[in-house]
Amino acid sequence: MTVIAHKKTALSSRLEATSISIANEDKALALGVLENTPLPTTRTEAWKYTRVARLGKIAFTNQEATISSIDKYNIDSSAPTLVFVNGHFSKELSSNDLPEGISWNLLSDMNAIPATKLKLENEVFNSLNTAHLTGGVQLTIAANVIVGTPVQILHIIKGTEVISNFKVIIDAGKSSQASVVQGYFSEDGENKFCNVTSEISLAENAVLSIDKVQYEDENSFHISTEEVSQERNSLFTINTSTLNGGLVRNNLHIKVNGTNCNSVLNGVYLMKNKQHVDNHTIVDHIAAHCESHELYKGVMDDKSTAVFNGKVFVRPDAQKINAFQSNGNVLLSDNATVNSKPELEIYADDVKCSHGSTTGQLDDEAIFYLRARGLSKRSAHQLMVSAFIGEVLDMIKNENVRSYVDGLLTERFGWE
Amino acid sequence: MIEIKNLHAKIGDKEILKGLNLTVKAGEIHAIMGPNGAGKSTLASVLAGREDYEVTEGTVDFEGADLLDLATEERAREGLFLAFQYPIEIPGVSNINFLRTAINEIREYRKEDPISAKDFMALVREKSKLVELDAKLASRSVNEGFSGGEKKRNEIFQMAMLNPKLAILDETDSGLDIDALRVVANGVNMLKSENNATIVITHYQRLLDYIIPDFVHVLYDGKIVKTGGKELALELEEKGYDWIKAELAN
Numbered sequence: 001m002t003v004i005a006h007k008k009t010a011l012s013s014r015l016e017a018t019s020i021s022i023a024n025e026d027k028a029l030a031l032g033v034l035e036n037t038p039l040p041t042t043r044t045e046a047w048k049y050t051r052v053a054r055l056g057k058i059a060f061t062n063q064e065a066t067i068s069s070i071d072k073y074n075i076d077s078s079a080p081t082l083v084f085v086n087g088h089f090s091k092e093l094s095s096n097d098l099p100e101g102i103s104w105n106l107l108s109d110m111n112a113i114p115a116t117k118l119k120l121e122n123e124v125f126n127s128l129n130t131a132h133l134t135g136g137v138q139l140t141i142a143a144n145v146i147v148g149t150p151v152q153i154l155h156i157i158k159g160t161e162v163i164s165n166f167k168v169i170i171d172a173g174k175s176s177q178a179s180v181v182q183g184y185f186s187e188d189g190e191n192k193f194c195n196v197t198s199e200i201s202l203a204e205n206a207v208l209s210i211d212k213v214q215y216e217d218e219n220s221f222h223i224s225t226e227e228v229s230q231e232r233n234s235l236f237t238i239n240t241s242t243l244n245g246g247l248v249r250n251n252l253h254i255k256v257n258g259t260n261c262n263s264v265l266n267g268v269y270l271m272k273n274k275q276h277v278d279n280h281t282i283v284d285h286i287a288a289h290c291e292s293h294e295l296y297k298g299v300m301d302d303k304s305t306a307v308f309n310g311k312v313f314v315r316p317d318a319q320k321i322n323a324f325q326s327n328g329n330v331l332l333s334d335n336a337t338v339n340s341k342p343e344l345e346i347y348a349d350d351v352k353c354s355h356g357s358t359t360g361q362l363d364d365e366a367i368f369y370l371r372a373r374g375l376s377k378r379s380a381h382q383l384m385v386s387a388f389i390g391e392v393l394d395m396i397k398n399e400n401v402r403s404y405v406d407g408l409l410t411e412r413f414g415w416e
Numbered sequence: 417m418i419e420i421k422n423l424h425a426k427i428g429d430k431e432i433l434k435g436l437n438l439t440v441k442a443g444e445i446h447a448i449m450g451p452n453g454a455g456k457s458t459l460a461s462v463l464a465g466r467e468d469y470e471v472t473e474g475t476v477d478f479e480g481a482d483l484l485d486l487a488t489e490e491r492a493r494e495g496l497f498l499a500f501q502y503p504i505e506i507p508g509v510s511n512i513n514f515l516r517t518a519i520n521e522i523r524e525y526r527k528e529d530p531i532s533a534k535d536f537m538a539l540v541r542e543k544s545k546l547v548e549l550d551a552k553l554a555s556r557s558v559n560e561g562f563s564g565g566e567k568k569r570n571e572i573f574q575m576a577m578l579n580p581k582l583a584i585l586d587e588t589d590s591g592l593d594i595d596a597l598r599v600v601a602n603g604v605n606m607l608k609s610e611n612n613a614t615i616v617i618t619h620y621q622r623l624l625d626y627i628i629p630d631f632v633h634v635l636y637d638g639k640i641v642k643t644g645g646k647e648l649a650l651e652l653e654e655k656g657y658d659w660i661k662a663e664l665a666n
Contacts (some may be wrong), residue, residue, distance in 0.1 A: 363613075369504045369558075373574060374466050374492035374518040375523075383517065387508025 009056030017306035018133040030131035060163035076400040079152035087134030087164035101145030136167030145172035160189040172206040186216035202234035209237035232258025242269040267296035278307035285318040300336035325355040423474035434638030443610040450635035460586040464498040493525040495581030498573040506558040543576035565596035572603040589623035601626030621653035
């Protein structure tokens with residue numbers, strides 16, 4: 001028997017261990033994982049269609065950088081905003097105060113950050129984020145408070161071979177209600193890597209919605225892991241819009257611990273050139289009487305590729321679950337690829353679950369019909385694509401976010 | 417208006433139009449009748465620019481332009497309109513929205529200013545009334561959930577909105593009850609002027625009680641084999657097509 005020694009990747013070779021006060025056990029475990037675990041390959045089931053080998057060849061560093069303004073990135077200009085550049089807080093570009101009922105702490109200012117909910121064993125990117133944590137923020141929403149104004153967190157990555165291990169912690173208190181807008185952008189440079197984790201918990205009866213916009217450039221890697229937990233009677237909504245980026249991977253894990261919860265996951269992705277987007281979602285129904293609604297739609301052009309892997313678990317005690325999952329794709333080019341895998345694992349016997357996946361092209365007959373009325377081919381395509389993704393975009397209830405996303409579609413795809 | 421000369425077209429290896437000649441002048445209504453498979457819908461499709469068909473011979477002059485050289489949307493912008501035999505449903509695309517885009521792209525092509533939102537809405541109100549199309553239907557997704565009659569009325573509504581020089585109605589009467597037929601025909605008649613022309617493709621003489629043609633043509637085996645006045649339609653209704661086939665055989 002031959003033993004192939006694990007060749008340590010360059011990935012974290014030039015990074016210092018984090019100076020942020022994360023739990024000692026987490027730090028030790030994460031460093032150990034990085035020491036002993038190779039990067040996932042396409043033989044790893046969860047990474048079958050997403051190649052990350054390139055990341056292992058780059059010796060990333062983290063530096064502070066400055067940007068001149070957030071005007072371009074201001075998704076919801078009515079929202080108090082916290083700005084991070086390469087994971088570091090930018091005081092100058094951020095608002096001084098958040099709305100009443102939301103308190104915030106920079107992770108770098110905290111004395112003791114609670115033990116992580118992220119899985120670290122075998123998880124290189126979670127471990128990288130933990131062991132080399134650059135910065136981030138904890139938002140705490142007070143119990144019984146309804147926060148009318150959204151809070152916005154913007155992250156900009158800038159520079160060549162620069163990494164940001166960024167983290168957002170959101171604790172939504174009992175019977176609170178709030179919404180958070182998150183935007184990920186980039187400026188200048190090649191091979192930027194934004195490796196972000198979020199730990200989000202909703203206490204009993206909390207309502208939290210997140211609108212996330214990903215618009216880094218084609219020279220960027222972005223891996224995002226959201227670990228969400230829901231206690232009973234809570235409602236969690238996340239709308240993920242991925243409109244640009246070189247390689248984007250979203251891991252969204254929702255653990256529904258309490259009864260009578262509602263979980264809503266919507267995603268829209270539009271890619272072109274050689275871009276790659278991968279949405280891996282898990283909804284884990286542990287308790288009874290809950291609902292989850294998942295709708296992801298994508299439009300792929302040129303040689304772009306998309307992966308959708310949505311898994312719904314219904315555990316033995318989780319009776320009376322309604323879980324719906326749907327993924328739809330349109331390919332605009334013969335060279336675009338979609339790998340879609342909806343999965344259900346049901347261990348309870350009184351549940352209503354459905355899942356479906358479609359991948360197709362725009363309807364030629366419909367295009368002909370529109371052109372026969374005088375529309376150019378381009379306008380006809382645009383109308384059809386807008387109609388296709390409109391179903392998901394309509395789920396974005398924050399009108400400022402919606403119009404910002406519409407604006408990006410115009411900017412990037414020339415749509416109106 | 418339009419002059420079709422020796423038009424040959426095929427789909428795959430199957431030749432369907434085999435030397436069709438037809439001239440339509442402004443102010444005229446022409447009816448094209450014929451048995452199933454004669455090539456009636458093919459003619460409509462070829463004129464509208466459907467790419468499944470290959471034109472192998474012949475010319476089509478439309479108001480001085482070489483029609484066959486134009487893309488589908490350019491034909492529309494030059495003033496050609498096809499009312500579809502089977503209007504397609506397009507979920508998520510609003511009727512109104514796409515019509516405004518269409519009108520503005522046509523105007524841009526003709527180097528005119530875009531229509532204002534106010535004028536556009538006034539036009540929608542006026543023209544939807546013409547075909548008794550509920551204003552709610554006008555703003556819904558294109559044909560989605562429309563009944564057969566509503567779809568056909570929507571075709572005529574769009575025609576009214578776009579105000580074409582030449583309208584081709586491809587079996588617009590099929591599947592309509594008599595009330596819907598009257599509404600559709602009424603719409604067509606109201607839009608008629610000395611500057612535009614209409615080609616009505618139909619199976620049944622019934623429609624021609626409401627839209628009175630100046631000429632009736634019989635299309636058979638890819639060619640126009642007989643042309644007459646409106647009385648020809650009645651004769652066809654009564655006797656069928658066999659006598660024409662027999663006439664041709666002699």
